[in-house]
Amino acid sequence: MIEQEFHRIKRLPPYVFAEVNAMKARARAAGEDIIDFGMGNPDQPTPDHIVEKLCEAARNPRAHRYSTSKGIPGLRRAQAAYYERRFGVTLDPETEIIVTLGSKEGLANLASAITSPGDVILSPNPSYPIHAFGFIIVGGAIRSLPAEPGPELLEALDRAVRHSVPKPLALVINYPSNPTAYTADLDFYGQVVDFCRHHGIYVLSDIAYSEIYFDDNPPPSILQVPGAREIAVEFTSMSKTYNMPGWRIGFACGNKKLVSALARVKSYLDYGAFTPVQVAATAALNGPQDCVDDIRAMYRERRDVLIEGLGQAGWQVPSPPATMFCWAPIPPAFRHLGSVEFSKLLLSEAKVAVAPGLGFGEYGDGHVRIGLVENKHRIRQAVRNIKTFLSTYDKVIEDSEKKRASAS
Template sequence: MEQEFHRIRRLPPYVFAEVNKMKARARAAGEDIIDFGMGNPDQPTPAHIVEKLCETARNPKTHGYSNSRGIPGLRRALAAYYERRWNVSLDPETEAIVTLGSKEGLANLASAITSPGDVILVPNPSYPIHQFGFIIAGAAVRSIPVSTGPEFFVALQNAVNHSVPKPSMLVINYPNNPTAEVCDLDFYEAVVDFCRHHQIYVLSDIAYSEIYFDGNPPPSILQVKGAKEVCVEFTSMSKTYNMPGWRIGFAAGNPRLISALTRIKSYLDYGAFTPIQVAATAALNGPQNCVDEIRQLYKERRDVLIDGLAGAGWHVPSPPATMFAWAPLPKAFEHLGSLEFSKLLLREAQVAVAPGIGFGEHGDGFVRLAVVENKHRTRQALRSIKSFMDNYQTVLEDAEKRRAEA
């Protein structure tokens, strides 16, 4: 029997899959592909965190089912982290929950609190789960700008005035993936004020709050007075502690939203493996010099990448935070769009990037580069990119011939 399932029908083809297939074919053919495509940290998890995992895993009492909302010690460690970092008090029993990474938490909360036809406000471009978590849950998504300027609030007001039904939730993400844009506490205060007035819940994703380079550390929306009335915030261990495969994240804030996520997770999972949660507790409570080292590593790579791209004739803004550079397509290649440009760069320069169209239609004039290759490999990629840019006329002519033959 053949039929399309309703939720699958609402998901477009995964744009990144096309580049990933090309990348896999090239590697199978023996090509050395330098991969800036996925934000997958290349460095090991700090040793003291791994050691705590191993120590705990040797105890057979930790091998059973865990707690779907997270072990108490880890929720207390999250509350202590918020107190240290932002002077925000959390009740670890009612205002905090452990998730299997922030992606799972966002998707499950969307499932828990969304009714079919709800209108959700999501930045465009955005990390895919920010919109597709709600699309899968049956919502209608309305795009708003990533920018923190006046146009953001104009878009919010227009959405309230012209959406039927009225928007029920707003998703925000600063430091932003993919654009690397940051915001300040004044912006968060204005968001909270607007959303409290219009009774709109706010889901804030701050997965990159510890990967910053210039200026002050990024704020938390929960610093705003009254934020917990409407806000829940997602954080992650993945980038801060080089723990992407461990799948540990958190949600904190509004007790009603935390309760909804807790309830739905109680039906869906038993939580992360207890030794992983114990090791995550050690990460939050332990020495933080490893976080400083990770931040410095990304800063050095960022500088090599941005300076090298400029030397190749590709001028890309230097990201103040995150592990990504949001690069406008070089002028000679603008007509191709981000997907075709990404494929061309992979084929001709053996450099993989993420096409901006994969983050929404407003990302199509850009590609995202993740600083996940070491400085030596980054410089190697930059030499290839410079050659690619220097020979752009020949590259474009060859690409047109291939398209014509196809």
């Protein structure tokens, strides 16, 4: 029997979320009611008019044939129209837009297209795992940068260029950010574009949460910066904007060379999403957008209920300006446990599941990510459970320490 491990698999650490997920599964199997904020998985249905368009298209037998890996022309035109009305950016649907099977697949396949073994990639830490591991899987080397947009990140970017051998190939940025909910403005994007154009570094921008924002300033696109398309490609997704996570539709837009490289790789790997799914996605982009307003309002209401409730329970959590996540600092009394042990404790004692911050990078270990994926009634129930848990933390920690000591 062959015992050797595969090289690429060895570069992937054990999945941080697995232990918490296993605990969650055991608790549910035992009949426990677990309030699950762990996964960023929208709990509401896709709007009716989008589903109806899918059904209509699926009844056409010709739609059951192979599609096209770069996306049907109508969907690429719809995405171009979205960029025009939302950002004032004109894109060529033929050369500057490609449809992906969600932004995650697009990022991973672009990493495969442009990365040679040993290439240096700059990625925020903490960040969505694919931002780093898409490149690690194909042999790249990750240099971590601060996640928050601002002077500290720009200074780290400058140091990375001066001290990295070879020179960095690409920079990954994600605003509004998963998991931190940081947002960036056009001034910041402008500084990034100026720096990366000067040093010949590609910029891969992920704006999957660009439509889930809660103030009067919609998050911008890096492609609004003059000259950005010389170096930048941007990933968007239908998942959160239209409650379509399982449909797996996203886009890469911008730099022609990067879009072409992604198209070349995808042409060998897939035939694109099922055509009726693409037709329905076209209807979503071209159709009424009040559903997007409703989804945004829903997340805002949930955010407010959660943040206010946690504050009253004694857990001070910053109110996120965007995304469907709260990036919650571990309460001081539990900080020494780290995010994995705290998440397990929250699950066992309060029956609330969250995502350990360590799963998004070592610099996330002082936080947990709370997804706004339960309704307001369930959020209030979770807050009550957490309040009880926090009010007895002395005993909880003592019991936890005893269990850990006996286990070791």
